[in-house]
Amino acid sequence: MLNIADTLHRWCREARPFALATVVGVHGSAPLPVGTSVAVDEDGDAVGSVSGGCVEGQVYELCRQVLRDRGAPQRAWFGYSDDDAFAVGLTCGGELDVLVQRIDPTAQPHLVDALDEVIQGRAAAVAQVMDGPESLLGYTLSVLGSDHVAYGRVDAGPADRAVADQARALLRAGRTARVDIGGTGDRCPEHLSVLVHVAATRPxxxxxxxxxxxxxxxxxxxxxxxxxxxxxxxxxxxxxxxxxxxxxxxxxxxxxxxxxxxxxxxxxxxxxxxxxxxxxxxxxxxxxxxxxxxxxxxxxxxxxxxxxxxxxxxxxxxxxxxxxxxxxxxxxxxxxxxxxxxxxxxxxxxxxxxxxxxxxxxxxxxxxxxxxxxxx
Known part of the structure; x- marks a missing residue:
């Protein structure tokens, strides 16, 4: 997501809905890391890359479909095909797991603040739910500022606190990562897999x-x-x-x-x-x-x-x-x-x-x- 922060910031400020396709899992020699995104707006304009060119066409069409249908987030898997690598897969031999979701900036206003921090060169983290209850898929929560204050929500309950804690820890480490949260105890009864996008200050x-x-x-x-x-x-x-x-x-x-x-x-x-x-x-x-x-x-x-x-x-x-x-x-x-x-x-x-x-x-x-x- 943060690889295209400039464009997303502009679209969010304009309250322009867009589809966001994010690499949420990588296996083998995939060309781009977890957290890399493509975004497509309702006019068909696209920014970013998830594979360096291998599967961009398929991802673009999936984004257009999600925008058109206004439905739930979708998952897509792209892997190497021995029979026809150029047709359906990654010629480099890697595998990608991609989440595609529709983003309405008016429903997640904290994204504007998070992206503003990023393009100003300040540290920020955006946590994005990848797996868990269907009602929570795609929800985001942002952690901003030197005090690591959290904005947005996942479930307005224990999950919010658990996700915010993980986002703060990864922001301190300066590392984008996917983490598993909850599933046991009272702290976060729902099991969630969350991708935390981190824009850190320079090492x-x-x-x-x-x-x-x-x-x-x-x-x-x-x-x-x-x-x-x-x-x-x-x-x-x-x-x-x-x-x-x-x-x-x-x-x-x-x-x-x-x-x-x-x-x-x-x-x-x-x-x-x-x-x-x-x-x-x-x-x-x-x-x-x-x-x-x-x-x-x-x-x-x-x-x-x-x-x-x-x-x-x-x-x-x-x-x-x-x-x-x-x-x-x-x-x-x-x-x-x-x-x-x-x-x-x-x-x-x-x-x-x-x-x-x-x-x-x-x-x-x-x-x-x-x-x-x-x-x-």
């Missing part, structure tokens, strides 16, 4: 050490959508002119800055100083924080010496096991730009549970579900 990449490698890494991090901060204790090196792709450049001792700045489960910490007086207090703190990735630059000799110093200041073996050092994947990188690719490749592989090996050398699905938990 952070904290780069410590204002060196040439940091300039290349800040550019690569910016390209990948991170909010990049470069921090160094030397004001002569830590300047905005040297790091035009960074969102901010900070002059401070690295560990002092890390103590006072905000991090979360998506944050990548990249230590490029390879200077013990900066590295040890910084890594001691970073390895104890709930961040996604901690990597440190240096030779293998530097790495061994660094591990010994970290042990001497009380860092446990479990925390040391989180340290990616020497930083990056083995790409044979030499230049700062190549090294930046090596580092970001490792961050991507770690985040998405990839192996870092050539796809030609592995079997099984190409796409894996995102990492669900972080070390604390």
């Amino acid at each position: 952070r990449m904290l780069i410590f050490g204002a060196v040439d490698f940091a300039a290349a890494l800040s550019q690569a991090g910016h390209f990948l959508g991170y909010r990049v901060t470069v921090c160094d204790a030397h004001p002569v090196f830590a300047t905005a002119a040297r790091f035009p792709h960074a969102d901010e450049v900070v002059v401070d001792w690295p560990h002092r800055y890390l103590e006072r700045t905000g991090v979360d489960e998506r944050t990548a910490v990249c230590v490029l100083t390879h200077d013990a007086k900066f590295d040890i207090p910084l890594l001691r703190l970073a390895l104890n924080l709930p961040v996604a990735y901690v990597g440190a630059m240096g030779s293998r000799r530097t790495h061994d010496e660094r591990l010994q110093l970290l042990r001497e200041v009380g860092v446990t073996e479990d925390h040391l096991a989180r340290l990616r050092s020497p930083i990056g994947l083995d790409l044979g990188a030499r230049t700062p730009e190549e090294t930046a690719v090596s580092i970001t490749a490792e961050i991507i592989a770690h985040t998405n549970r990839g192996t870092g090996r050539p796809l030609t050398q592995i079997t099984g699905p190409i796409h894996r579900p995102p990492r669900l938990t972080s070390h604390r």
